[in-house]
Amino acid sequence: MKFTTYLRQGAPRLAVVDGGDLIDLNDADAQVPADMRAALRAGADLQAAGRRAIQAGKRQALDGTKLAPLVPEPGKIICLGLNYYDHAKEGGREKPDYPWFFFRAASSLVAHGEAGWLPRVSSRFDYEAELAVVIGTAVPRHTTQADALGHVFGYACFNDMSVRDYQKRTPQWTIGKNFDRTGGFGPVLVTADELAPGATGLRIQSRLNGQVMQDANTDDMIFSVAETIALLAEVLTLEPGDVIVMGTPAGVGQARTPPVWMKAGDTIEIDIERVGLLSNPIANEAA
Structure with a gap:
């Protein structure tokens, strides 16, 4: 559904x-x-x-209806960096031993069809195709991998648009991941029962102005959905409506020669097999 x-x-x-x-x-x-x-x-x-x-x-x-971010005010938005083998490699890093977690704020979210904002203070604006997990029931502390997926309500597309120079100003990536209207989220959630456990085996792509930039499979994730939930449960309680964003594959703009940055007038699409197509035009930050 x-x-x-x-x-x-x-x-x-x-x-x-x-x-x-x-x-x-x-x-x-x-x-x-x-x-x-x-x-x-x-x-x-x-x-x-x-x-x-x-x-x-x-x-x-549905067509022509103005949408909101899929979960407009998540309690937590927990993101993973370097969670695809090829993306870790293109960033000059080996497989992490533990997920590179960072948080997004609800104020960074933007709906399908709405403009992602190119910040006034930077032109290094990048795309990241990602699978989002929406938690349906509370995940108690120390939940095991075997039980983790039973708490997932469904899956959606996410674009973890990143302001790379700000991301690199600090060892923690949070500041470059929380500019207003940079977290594309939607347009639909597909319930977990419609997909393979953990949303494995799904093709995931990003397309910039129709050109394929990233093309991978969710099987390539280093840390699976179940393992990620179990690792988080060692630390905190996941609550209904929390969102986990599962990282991006290789092909991001900063890793290209020369780098490819999104600019005003572009359109970026995130397409995940059996989940949906998230599309956002890019516009200059509003006054």
Whole structure:
């Protein structure tokens, strides 16, 4: 099953996707919170609610509907660096012994179809095709790999757009990963039961103005979804609506000769097999 978050009068609303249509879940059943994170935290059975809404709810066309970031206000957005073998190699590093974790803030997110912002202070603006994991139920401390995937609600596309010179100003990458409107997220979530465990075996690509820049498979991840969740559970409690962004394969702009930086007027697409196509135009940062 697929879900999305769209905007109604400026407010995000959770909807189930059926073909080319979306159906608002809260309209179909007032007991279902209108926000994805709130619905997950409330323990709502979103697949059952989605089936009921598909049968009886009011439809509108997905195409042309203004979307919001898939989870507009995640409690945590935890990202992995260097999580594909070829990307670690192109960055001059060996396989990490432990994931290079960093955090994103909700204020950095941008919806499918909305412009990613080229910052005023930098022209070194890069793309990163990534798989996002949305947590559906709380992950207790010390959850094992064997149990980890049972807490995943679904998967989506993410573009971890990065301001490389700021990223390199500090040993921790956070500052270069949190510029406003640089975290593309959407357009839909595909529930975990629709995919292989851990979303393995999926082709993942980025395309800049139609040209393939990254082309890999989620099997190439160093740390799997299950292992990543288990490692995080050694440290913290993952909560419903938290997001894990699983790293990017080789082919990023900074590793090319000469480097390829995104500029105003470009379009960047992230395409993950059976998950979706995330597209963002690039524009100069608004005044």
